[in-house]
Amino acid sequence: MSQDAAQFTAAVVGGGLMGSGIAAQLALAGVPTQVHDTAPLAQERVAQACRTVCQELQAAGRLSAPQADGALARIRFEPRLEALADATLVIEAIPEHLPSKHALYAALEAVLPDTAVLASSTSGYPPDELARQLRCPQRFLVAHFWNPPHLIPLVEVVPAQATGAGVVAQVMQQLVHCGCEPVLLHKAVPGFIGNRIQFAVLREALHLLGQGVADAATIDRVVSATLGRRYRQLGPLEGADAGGLDTFLAIATHLMPELARDEQVLALLQERVDKGHLGRKSGEGFYRWDAQRHACYAQARLRMADPIFTHPGESPA
Ligand code: NAD
Numbered sequence: 001m002s003q004d005a006a007q008f009t010a011a012v013v014g015g016g017l018m019g020s021g022i023a024a025q026l027a028l029a030g031v032p033t034q035v036h037d038t039a040p041l042a043q044e045r046v047a048q049a050c051r052t053v054c055q056e057l058q059a060a061g062r063l064s065a066p067q068a069d070g071a072l073a074r075i076r077f078e079p080r081l082e083a084l085a086d087a088t089l090v091i092e093a094i095p096e097h098l099p100s101k102h103a104l105y106a107a108l109e110a111v112l113p114d115t116a117v118l119a120s121s122t123s124g125y126p127p128d129e130l131a132r133q134l135r136c137p138q139r140f141l142v143a144h145f146w147n148p149p150h151l152i153p154l155v156e157v158v159p160a161q162a163t164g165a166g167v168v169a170q171v172m173q174q175l176v177h178c179g180c181e182p183v184l185l186h187k188a189v190p191g192f193i194g195n196r197i198q199f200a201v202l203r204e205a206l207h208l209l210g211q212g213v214a215d216a217a218t219i220d221r222v223v224s225a226t227l228g229r230r231y232r233q234l235g236p237l238e239g240a241d242a243g244g245l246d247t248f249l250a251i252a253t254h255l256m257p258e259l260a261r262d263e264q265v266l267a268l269l270q271e272r273v274d275k276g277h278l279g280r281k282s283g284e285g286f287y288r289w290d291a292q293r294h295a296c297y298a299q300a301r302l303r304m305a306d307p308i309f310t311h312p313g314e315s316p317a
Helices: 017-028 042-059 065-073 081-086 098-109 127-131 165-177 194-210 216-233 236-243 245-258 266-274 291-304
Strands: 010-013 033-036 075-077 089-092 117-120 140-145 154-159 181-184
Touching: 010 017, 010 081, 017 033, 017 042, 017 065, 017 075, 017 140, 033 081, 042 065, 042 075, 042 291, 065 075, 081 098, 089 098, 098 117, 098 127, 117 165, 127 140, 140 165, 154 165, 165 181, 194 216, 194 266, 216 236, 236 245
Parallel strands: 010 033, 010 089, 033 075, 089 117, 117 140, 154 181
Antiparallel strands: 140 154
């Protein structure tokens, strides 16, 4: 099942938020990429999302106009699943609904040769659960991309028990070729690493908000101006080493029992969702999304395109 990292054709199934971003990332690395989506207006939506990725990288000075044109030309929208038969790497990015993913894998296996590799961009389903009904489970693994892939290139690669060792090595190489930063997990746990930590932080942030300790803007500011700055350079374990493990033990011993540990905080999300306050996409969430907030958000994304995140293998514009 070995494929040359520099010579493969990819397909992305599901051209939503993640699928479009993943397709753009692959195409920017020179990989011919098909995108398949069942939604009626998906083709234009995918094209627009990929153009936006290129525009952001151009605005950050990381991509030239000819490079952008080349990448966009490598992305082909494909309304028929059968047309993906030539893809050697298929990345699934449909919504987080297990029966839909199982149904899609069955349809894909009817079309793909046994040598094609199937990767899911799931945010948290364990790979064994996803691979349960596959005819060729050795071809399957999780490749958990972050949103947006062109600004956050790290990918958590999580093999299932049946995944072939060669498949893991091959996908890791292909991801490096695409300017991603793959990390391999030794063990599958729901949410992998990043989402477990993201949601542990979110639980505590919601708890603090619910307790009236501060408003949303203050909580966000404390996190982004302290932990955000530090985490960009040092993870929590190295940060603990730097601070002194005896000190961290003393603080954790009295503080950890005080932290939120249950799901009661979800009520704060539920009440907003019930009112249709879904955040940026509906115009209101914890914040009101007026033109100024949209502009600040665009600036923040641009700052995330800082070349400090650029993979060493990426050629500058
Ligand atoms: P999304 O809703 O933005 O996009 C899903 C797309 O899949 C839609 O365009 C939809 O039309 C299409 N689709 C649905 N069923 C399909 C089918 N059977 N065949 C082809 N296309 C189909 O969802 P998203 O946020 O991009 O999430 C996709 C996956 O990526 C999920 O598993 C999610 O957990 C994971 N993920 C999401 C994020 C995030 O921040 N949103 C981050 C990392 C991973």
